[in-house]
Amino acid sequence: MGILAEDIARVREATDFVAVASERMALRKVGTRWTGLCPFHAEKSPSFSINQELRVYHCFGCQASGDVITFVRETEHLDFAAAVEKLAAKAGIQLRYDSGGNDGEGRKKRDALYAAMEKAVAYYHEQLLTSPDARKARDYLKERGYNSKIAAQFNIGWAPDAWDKLARHLKITDKELTDTGLGFVNRAGKQQDFFRARVVFPIYDTSGRPVAFGGRVLPGSSDPAKYKNSSETPIYSKRRILYGLNWAKEDAVKSGEIVVCEGYTDVIAFYLAGAPRAVATCGTAVTEEHLRTLRVFAPRIVLAYDADAAGQAAAERFYAWERDLDLSLHVLALPKGADPADLARRDPAALRQALRDARSFLDFRVQRVLDASDLRSPEGRAKAAEGALEMVAEHPNETTQGIYIGKIAQQLEIPEPVLLASFKRRGSKMVVPPVKPRVVIEGPETEALKVAIHRPEAVAGKLHEVLFTDQAHHDAFLALATGAPLHEAIEQAPPEAAALLRRLAVDDVDADPDDVLAGLVRVAADAAAARLNKSLAQGADYAEVAPTIAWLKQTREQLQDDELRSEATVALVAWLAHVAEPAEDERGEDE
Numbered sequence: 001m002g003i004l005a006e007d008i009a010r011v012r013e014a015t016d017f018v019a020v021a022s023e024r025m026a027l028r029k030v031g032t033r034w035t036g037l038c039p040f041h042a043e044k045s046p047s048f049s050i051n052q053e054l055r056v057y058h059c060f061g062c063q064a065s066g067d068v069i070t071f072v073r074e075t076e077h078l079d080f081a082a083a084v085e086k087l088a089a090k091a092g093i094q095l096r097y098d099s100g101g102n103d104g105e106g107r108k109k110r111d112a113l114y115a116a117m118e119k120a121v122a123y124y125h126e127q128l129l130t131s132p133d134a135r136k137a138r139d140y141l142k143e144r145g146y147n148s149k150i151a152a153q154f155n156i157g158w159a160p161d162a163w164d165k166l167a168r169h170l171k172i173t174d175k176e177l178t179d180t181g182l183g184f185v186n187r188a189g190k191q192q193d194f195f196r197a198r199v200v201f202p203i204y205d206t207s208g209r210p211v212a213f214g215g216r217v218l219p220g221s222s223d224p225a226k227y228k229n230s231s232e233t234p235i236y237s238k239r240r241i242l243y244g245l246n247w248a249k250e251d252a253v254k255s256g257e258i259v260v261c262e263g264y265t266d267v268i269a270f271y272l273a274g275a276p277r278a279v280a281t282c283g284t285a286v287t288e289e290h291l292r293t294l295r296v297f298a299p300r301i302v303l304a305y306d307a308d309a310a311g312q313a314a315a316e317r318f319y320a321w322e323r324d325l326d327l328s329l330h331v332l333a334l335p336k337g338a339d340p341a342d343l344a345r346r347d348p349a350a351l352r353q354a355l356r357d358a359r360s361f362l363d364f365r366v367q368r369v370l371d372a373s374d375l376r377s378p379e380g381r382a383k384a385a386e387g388a389l390e391m392v393a394e395h396p397n398e399t400t401q402g403i404y405i406g407k408i409a410q411q412l413e414i415p416e417p418v419l420l421a422s423f424k425r426r427g428s429k430m431v432v433p434p435v436k437p438r439v440v441i442e443g444p445e446t447e448a449l450k451v452a453i454h455r456p457e458a459v460a461g462k463l464h465e466v467l468f469t470d471q472a473h474h475d476a477f478l479a480l481a482t483g484a485p486l487h488e489a490i491e492q493a494p495p496e497a498a499a500l501l502r503r504l505a506v507d508d509v510d511a512d513p514d515d516v517l518a519g520l521v522r523v524a525a526d527a528a529a530a531r532l533n534k535s536l537a538q539g540a541d542y543a544e545v546a547p548t549i550a551w552l553k554q555t556r557e558q559l560q561d562d563e564l565r566s567e568a569t570v571a572l573v574a575w576l577a578h579v580a581e582p583a584e585d586e587r588g589e590d591e
Contacts, residue, residue, distance in 0.1 A: 003084055004096045008069070011084055012487065014091040017055045017068040024075055031508050039075055040064040040296060041326045049506035054453070054486055056505040062326060065502030067487055077206040077240070077293055109179075113235050116172050116180050117210040121202045123169050124157025124213075128199075134158035137199050140218050144265065145272060145345045154247075154268060155202045159195035159215060167191035181212060181230035197221070198228060201264040203236070203282060204246040206293075211236040214243065214264050214282060227263070229283045239289045242279040243267060245297075251277040252297040259332070259355065260286060260294070261340060262305045269344035270304075273351040278304065278340075288321060295325050302358045304332040304340050318361050319396050331364035333357065365391045366404060370411060381412045388412075389423050444520040445473040450509045451516050452480050453501065458513035462569065466576045467524050472496040476504075514566070518559045521572045525556045528576060 018027060018034050027036040027050070038048035038059040047061035058065040066074070072083040088095050128134050128141075128151060137158045141151060150156075159166065167183045168191075177183040177191055186192045198215030205211050212230035217223045230236060242260075244267040252258040259278040261267050270278035277298070281290060286303070294301055318329050332354055334343060343351045359367065366388045373384035385408060392404045405423055409416040445468050451459050465481070468474040475497035479489040486505060490498045529552045532545050552575075558568035 002097065003081060007088070007093065007095045008084055009485070009487075010093055011088045011091060012055055012068060014093060015055065015068050015087050017050055017057070017071070018052050020068055020087070021050060021057070021071060033506055033508065038062060038064065041299065051506045054505050056486070056502055058503040058506040060503070063499065063503075065499060075296060077296070082207070110235060112172075112176060113180050113233070114209050114211075116170055116176055116182065117235075119170055120166060120180070120182055120213075121155050121157065121210050123166060124159060124200050124202075125151070125155050127160055128156060128158035131158060131160060133160050136218050140199065144341065146268065150268065150272070153271075157200045157202070159193065159198045159200050161197035162193070163196070164190065164192055166193045166195075179234055181233045181236065194230070195228065197223070201243065203230070203241060203243045205241055206245055206249065208246045211241060212282070216264070227283060238282055238284050239287050240293060241282070242290060242293065243282050244279040245293070247271070248277045248279050249297045251275070252294075256298050257300040257302060258294050258298040259302045259304050260290075263341075266304060266340040269341040269351065270355075273344045273348035275352055275355055288317075288325075291321050291325055291327065295327050299327050300330065301327055302330045302332055302355065304334075319394070323396070329361045330358040331361055333359055333364060362391065362395050362400065362404065366408065370408075375412065381414060385412055385414055385419060385422070389419065389426065393423070393426060444516070444523050445470055446504065447511055447516045448520045449473060449476055449480070449500070450504050450507055451511075451513045452477070453486065453505055454509045455513055456480075459517060462517055462573065464573050464577050467520050467573070469524075469527070472500050476500050518565055518569055521569050521576075522556060522559055524576050525552055525572050528552060528579070529556075
């Protein structure tokens with residue numbers, strides 16, 4: 001089941017991309033484009049561009065690109081169908097689904113799950129407020145500093161200590177009960193609740209729809225599992241969804257920072273302390289998918305838990321994430337034995353200060369080694385230095401390594417040359433090798449593609465694939481040559497070609513199309529002449545090759561003449577297409 005392609009196209013055409021993007025960023029018109037600070041990476045100079053006519057975007061900084069549907073998907077973390085449906089609702093378009101007459105059955109099933117979750121949130125919250133069974137839960141929350149306003153803000157609830165009270169209240173099918181994670185069917189064939197005798201915290205997606213719950217037992221409970229979380233469901237993925245992000249994203253965008261905690265109460269603690277930009281990972285370790293999600297909202301990620309516990313393997317991942325996702329990871333240094341929830345209750349100002357004083361991941365690890373060492377003797381300081389240098393060696397940047405070696409030397413009162421020599425003997429681990437992206441050639445081929453995108457009528461029937469020798473440009477031209485709309489051409493093109501098309505779609509075209517075409521043909525003719533001259537040097541028959549070389553030279557010179565240029569261009573393209581096989585064989589040799 002999916003939305004009809006015709007309706008997806010209607011949504012694209014009916015959507016004002018600039019208006020949609022302006023809800024999340026400031027845009028300014030520059031020539032034919034709209035530009036602004038990229039919402040996908042941190043930058044000070046605008047590198048994000050939108051082509052309003054073609055309804056595509058490209059960031060020249062982080063290379064993010066796509067159409068208006070992609071933009072909504074990435075900024076609001078929706079799946080494709082949800083993004084289309086959101087835009088369709090704004091445009092007043094009634095969508096149709098290719099479900100064989102079963103109009104949107106899959107979507108209706110998902111909507112039923114969301115509706116059941118909404119009903120469960122309301123039910124659990126009402127139980128917390130009114131049920132005698134929830135008195136201990138209310139007392140517990142008051143002790144934690146959560147009044148009724150906070151309980152309502154986060155929709156905190158109480159799951160009764162009963163087998164099936166929620167299931168009987170919801171009146172949903174067995175499959176819906178299972179697919180929401182709210183319950184299951186027991187061996188007796190009866191519906192049974194998943195959460196019992198727990199304070200429950202609803203988990204929302206970034207659109208504000210409830211998709212899961214986290215439950216905490218009350219102190220003194222005989223249940224050995226302190227926390228219990230919803231399992232994965234058709235509407236909930238632990239690797240992607242973070243508790244509290246629906247509330248935290250606004251302050252995260254304003255501050256450029258987002259805090260990652262271990263539990264639900266820690267998230268609420270930051271809210272109470274005046275820093276409402278915290279999220280929690282719902283019982284799992286931080287994943288790259290989590291960080292990709294968070295990076296959309298803020299470039300600085302502060303880990304409010306023991307980030308050193310995972311050891312070297314975690315360090316390798318963290319440094320790779322910093323590089324690949326263009327973010328900076330910091331660690332909250334709390335007083336020993338304290339957690340955010342405790343500190344927020346005792347001294348919220350101290351929690352805010354700890355957030356301001358958060359250390360980079362490497363600084364945190366180095367300082368932890370030094371703080372745990374006995375520095376009273378030369379031997380103790382030498383041992384501390386070795387441990388700290390071990391941490392430094394895991395960092396991939398040599399400049400950063402040098403700075404930390406100097407800091408360690410100063411703190412331990414050890415001559416810096418001594419530490420530097422020791423570091424060089426041990427060798428840097430350099431755990432994150434630099435990535436060498438393929439460089440896409442810029443030049444006449446690029447300009448020709450720009451014209452083909454923005455002024456296709458000017459080069460219709462005049463271009464040929466033989467003129468494009470760079471593989472990405474060649475693939476991009478073939479996608480355009482199908483005559484399909486740009487969005488379809490991009491979807492059909494290989495990844496590099498698709499990225500190239502998206503980038504060129506937001507670039508301005510100033511050159512005269514005839515000049516661009518003549519320049520492209522001239523390059524191809526020169527390459528052909530060079531091949532023919534090479535064949536002569538290798539013993540080819542002069543009588544056969546020389547006339548062709550002479551014709552090429554004469555016709556190439558006609559490209560300089562305004563009156564003869566058009567005819568010369570057509571003749572050269574036809575000849576090049578006829579002898580295209582050699583050029584095709586050479587394509588990609590230098591890649």
